[in-house]
Amino acid sequence: MYTGEKYLWWNDAEKKLADEVADFADNVIRRDIDEIERTKKFPWNWFEAMGAKGWFGVFIPEEYGGMGRGIGKTTGFCIILEEIARGAPVAVDFYETTLYGYSPLVRFGTEQQKRRWLPRLATGDLFAAIVITEPFMGSDAANIQATARLQGDEYFINGKKRFITLGGIANLYVTYCRTSDDPEDRKNYRHLSAFVVEKGTPGFSVEAIHDPMGRFGSRHAVLDFDNVRVPRENMILNEGDGWKVLTDALNIERLGVAAGAVGTSRAAIAATADYVTRRVAFNQTLAEIPGVQTMCGDMVTRTELIGLLVFYSAHKMDLGMDVPLGCTIAKVFATQSLMQTVLDSVQCHGGDGYMRNYPVERLMRDSKLIEIGAGANELMQHLVWRLWLKDYLTLRSASRKPVTPRSIAAPEANRQILNTLADFYCLHPALYMEREELMERLGLTAEDLDRYLLAMEKDRDIALYRKRGSIALAKATYEGLKKAKPLEYYKFFPEFVDKEREVF
Ligand SMILES: Cc1cc2nc3c(=O)[nH]c(=O)nc-3n(C[C@H](O)[C@H](O)[C@H](O)COP(=O)(O)OP(=O)(O)OC[C@H]3O[C@@H](n4cnc5c(N)ncnc54)[C@H](O)[C@@H]3O)c2cc1C
Structure with missing residues (x-):
């Protein structure tokens, strides 16, 4: 039974898909999950069934065998994730990994790569994995150590990767390697490249399988690449484009994680209500x-809010919009909220919540992963702020009046800059003034202003704050304020002050 909201903007095909996946979650995933929990066996039958339904092809264009049906790609993806995650969070691991794994082929693959792999990925005949994390790096993804060196027409890959979901099961491993040690390339994020490494390639092996806290039945592997020869035609885009390929799919990955969290929250709420x-x-x-009631009400409130954000963002993406802020907020908020919801859900079950015969114990263990994976939440929180601030600062600069630059000679320019900074001090004694604000006020070109500011800094009349080597902010120093105006100018006493007795 689909327990989520069928949003007003969903078309009939999307509403139908929600019912179809809900049916699968209730009758297949839930039927099998206890057995999987007990045996930890990989649920091949889920793969086969989902493949037959065409769900793996949600991102694949119809000409390559994709799902189509008039369903928005991101909306369809989120509907499927929400519902299978309501069935059991582990189902998400298989589904989203293969989709994130193959999405660079859809976005950037050559015609030959698409024809070769996409039709079989769409039916679940092939599975893909994303291969980034190493024993040597995790969150710091740009610091990949595995190397790929070109010799003739082939790349030779060497290195180790770990935590790779579907490791051992997947057929195609979209693997990110370092192809340049040039510091300039590193600085410009041109040091990485992406390759499709096929299962069975000599030198490519599974070194170990992890034994995780939850999501039993899933597979996460350590992979070893020992001089693995990969033909040049298996590279996605060009040498040096690896970072672009890697980061391109991040928004959809974050939104997918959030959609899954909504589904698992719904499962926890339903179990609690029961x-x-x-x-x-x-x-x-x-x-x-x-x-x-308070605990349960909060669970519902958070889950409904996140559902709305997830599907609104998905709709915008289906309309061709880029939604980095919405996707990142959804990832952080949904995963934090889910964790709180499953903890509260266990609490509402009392001692039973701690026992294995109710699903909430499993939901609690299974939920922790997504606060860590797909970008640890601490990094995402920083990113939310950086993305928001970037938009706000862009809006603020766009609202500035256009400046007609004028030329002012040095002593007069210095005087005007110092006076402007002194006036700014009167209003904002703690703050620096933005370089753009000074340009606007004085009508100076950036070049002239920087020249004057540097000279004034040398004379210690002002202090400068630099961002990535460029002047960003300026503030008058004590000496500068003294030079700009007499002390009288800065004096300010509210009316209630008895100047005779209180001020000297
Ligand atoms: C079950 C599972 C499945 C996975 N599947 C895959 C997969 O299929 N493919 C793949 O490539 N990877 C996969 N991963 C790896 C996953 O993406 C990483 O675990 C994750 O990126 C964090 O990296 P790390 O574990 O090395 O932690 P670290 O990078 O060592 O970070 C540890 C903790 O430090 C904190 N931290 C780190 N950096 C910062 C920062 N800049 N600011 C604030 N706090 C910070 C965070 O709290 C973080 O959780 C999987 C991991 C797990 C557990």
């Missing part, structure tokens, strides 16, 4: 106790 409406304590059901 419990608290049937457990009686203090002569009432738990559902009637205000403290329990």
Whole structure:
């Protein structure tokens, strides 16, 4: 039963898909999950069933066998993830990994690469993995150590990767390697390249399989690349484009994680509702106790809000818009919120919540991963702020009046700059003034202003703050303020001050 909202902007095909996946979650994933939890066996039958339904082809154009059906690619992707995650979070691992794995082929693949691999990926005949993380680096993804060196028409890959979901199971491994040690390339993020490494290539092996805290049935592997020869035609885009390929799919990955979190939250809320409406304590059901109601109400509030953000962002992406801020907020908020929801859900179950016979224990273990994977939340929180600030500063600069530059000779220019900074000090004694604000006020070109500012800094009349080597902010020093105006100019006393007695 689909328990989420079918948003007003969804078309009939999208609404139908929600019911179809809900049916699969209820009747296949939920049917199998206890057995998988017990045996930790890989659920091949889910793969086969999802492949037959065409769901793996949601991102693939119809000419290469994609799902089509008039379903928005991102909306369809999020609907599928939300519902299979409601079935069991582990189902998300298989599905999203193969989609993120192959998405660079859809975006950047050559015609030959697309014809060769996409039709079989669409049906679930082939699976893809994303191969970035190493024992030597994780969050710091640009610091990849595995190398790929060109000899003749082939690249030779050497290195180790770890935590690779579908490692051992997948057929295609989209692997990111270092192809340049030139510091200039590193500085410009041109040091990495992306390759499709096929299972069975000599020298490419599974070194170990991890034993995780949750999401049993999933597979995460350490992979070893020992002089693995990969033909040049397996490279995605060109040498040096690896960072571009890697970062391109990040927004969709973050949104997908958030969609899964919404589904798992719905599963936790439903399990909690089933419990608290049937457990009686203090002569009432738990559902009637205000403290329990508060916890449950908060679970619902968070989940509904995130669902809205996820599907609104998905809709915008289907309309061709780039939504980095929405996707990043969704990732952080959805995963934090899910963690709180599953903890509260266990709490509402009391001692039963700690036992394995109720699903919330599994949901709690299974949920932790996504606060770490797809970009640890701490990094995402920084990113939310950086993305928001960038948009705000762009808007603020766009609202500045156009300047007709004028030329002012040195002593007069210095005087005007210092006076402007002195006036700014009167209003904002703690703050620096932006270089662009000074340009606007004085009508100076950037070149002239910087020249004057550097000279004034040398004379210690002003202090400068630089960003990536360029002047960004300026502030009058004590000496500069003294030079600009007499002390009287800066004096300010509110009316309530008795100047005779309080001021000297
Ligand atoms: C089950 C599982 C499946 C995975 N699947 C894949 C996969 O398929 N392919 C793949 O390539 N990788 C995969 N990963 C790897 C995953 O992407 C990394 O674990 C993740 O990027 C964090 O890297 P790390 O584990 O090396 O942690 P580290 O980078 O060592 O970071 C550890 C912690 O330090 C903090 N931290 C780090 N940097 C910062 C910072 N700049 N600011 C603030 N705090 C910071 C964060 O709290 C972070 O969680 C998987 C991991 C797991 C656990």
